[in-house]
Amino acid sequence: xxxxxxxxxxxxxxxxxxxxxxxxxxxxxxxxxxxxxxxxxxxxxxxxxxxxxxxxxxxxxxxxxxxxxxxxxxxxxxxxxxxxxxxxxxxx
Numbered sequence: 030x031x032x033x034x035x036x037x038x039x040x041x042x043x044x045x046x047x048x049x050x051x052x053x054x055x056x057x058x059x060x061x062x063x064x065x066x067x068x069x070x071x072x073x074x075x076x077x078x079x080x081x082x083x084x085x086x087x088x089x090x091x092x093x094x095x096x097x098x099x100x101x102x103x104x105x106x107x108x109x110x111x112x113x114x115x116x117x118x119x120x121x
Contacts, residue, residue, distance in 0.1 A: 073106045075099075 030041045038045040057065050069075050076099040083089055 070102065073103075076102065 030039060032039050033045075036045060036047075038047045040046075079091060079096070079099065083091060
């Protein structure tokens with residue numbers, strides 16, 4: 030097996046295999062992608078393992094914007110929990 034730069038193909042046992050563009054079956058598209066974003070927003074525990082993702086995949090570095098957005102979401106969930114607790118104390 031070798032790559033022929035002139036033909037832009039991989040040669041295996043004399044057969045040429047040209048590059049192909051194939052859809053990623055694991056990627057979300059359309060409505061499924063929108064649902065994944067909504068789930069990510071509504072799940073209070075999403076983002077807990079971002080640090081482990083960074084240390085397990087050496088090439089991945091999350092941008093400051095992503096970290097700020099997850100931090101804002103954590104603050105939102107914390108405030109919602111605090112408001113709920115305050116309402117429960119008022120009704121007692």
